[in-house]
Amino acid sequence: MEKNSTKAMIITLATIGIISAILLTFVYQWTIPYIEENQEETRRAAIKEVLPLAEEINQVERESQIFYEGYDNSGNRVGVAYQHSGGGYNGPIELMIGVDLEAEEIIQISILNHQETPGLGARITEEEYKSNFVGKPFGDYVVVKTPPSKTMEVQAVAGATISSSNTTRIVEEAVSMINNAYGGGS
């Protein structure tokens, strides 16, 4: 019996490969609606968090980027949300930012995805760090280790300077993206 012939080996591997691909196609089709629903849900919750006054969200495309415009009941635009990502300490950080274009300040930020160290960098998702950005005017921020004394200062999470400053940089980038798309000043 030629059990170890090349033909038998190729047939075995190909058969396993094909069965595996077929099974996984089913798994993919079964789970993908749930996965997309989860992502949609996270995004909706994040927009709600960064634009608390908005009653209605409009998705618009400007400069080939997607923005979420929030309107209140009387049809006034209360703010614009934008999703942006960048490198963190361990991997990409994805965040949602809501800004008030008229007042030229940040309303709130929300972290969607990150891979930072639990107990350290992961604390960028906590209110203590995120509140740094509430009501901050547009521009460049300085990351400091002590409670901020100037408007443009952002206090880093203790022991996680890199996660904090990278997040701050993503926020800066997001702000300038929104500014560019909406023809804002600076």
Place this chain on the structure above:
Amino acid sequence: MSEFTQLVLLFFGTVFVNNFILVRFLGICPFLGVSKQVETAMGMGLATTFVMTLTGAATWLINTYILEALNLPFLQYVSFIIVIASLVQFVEMFIKKTSPVLYKSLGIFLPLITTNCAILGLALLIPLNGYSFIGSTVFGFGAGIGFTLAIVLMAGLREKLEFGDVPGVLKGVPVTLIIAGIMAMAFMGFSGLITI
């Protein structure tokens, strides 16, 4: 920043700041298993670097031209592991034919490389970080050099430790892990040096 500078930074960032073994926890098995002597550690490191560089390039090609082009994300793990297993096989045959001397020194490590999670980890990180083709190759090479650095350093320490008076219960695995912990602390000093 020019593209070249970025690649240089990516390389050094991968070797020191995000060292595969000590920061990302990838490739711990060979790190503990094949670090008794500097010479063998070096062999393992070089063989791994070689495979990692090729994996970096191959993964990018497969991911861009097959998986993304045909929209088959669910076959990512299966296809990456096949690529790695075949690459290792190919490298083994190639070295065996071209350089028997090299084969003699690296040959025994090659089969171990397929199940080294640093290689699959590398393959998975490439689509996640969105590198270019050259970026992926440099990333693979840097990861391999970082792996070699950590494993050779560890082997050097363990060779010295042979003559040390280690308490009985700590002998072998425990003391190796504690040394690894101290090395990881030392590598924490690099964090923030380069941010990619």
Place this chain on the structure above:
Amino acid sequence: MSVNAKQLISDFKNGLWQENPIFRLVIGMCPTLAVTNTMVNGLAMGLATSFVLISSEIVVSLIKKLIPGDVRIPSYILIIATFVTFVDYFLKAFYPSIAASLSLFVPLIVVNCLILGRQETFASQNPVHRSFADALGMGIGFTWALLLLSAVRELFGMGSMFGLQILGDWYRPMVIMVLPAGAFITLGILIAIMNVIGKNATNDTTCH
């Protein structure tokens, strides 16, 4: 082959202590160190690995006679990778937060030496019921070891267990415990303690 209950129990018990994958065989170290920073992660990783281990041992022991010897390892890896993809999509669909915190280490179950090692040393040589018992024991052995390690790290590193604050405000968390350095040192000390209790751990250098 007749079912021998005594043998099944000994196959099952083997992985719990005598050949515990983490404390005795010292294999599967990457996920062991990487995801044990919180107990939730440790438990989820243990269960995910156990699922892949049990399913692939069953499949391998069922089809072992059909696989030619030379492509044994690639075939096992393919089977394992299929189950891992399943677990990954399942977690992403129904437990998105766990999937996010384990991230890269779910796919890396593919190359966990424990799983491939058991196919090679056990499932490929033993009937289905014994393979199942072995996989169950090894899976539980792996899971409890991960839980113990993550309990120590989370308690000292964050003062909590399963995310619930246990230690009060007086406790200053030892941040090093949740970092890579703390992972290595904690595991080193735990293995040393296990060495005091039983015989010394054997470092399985062959890995597969």
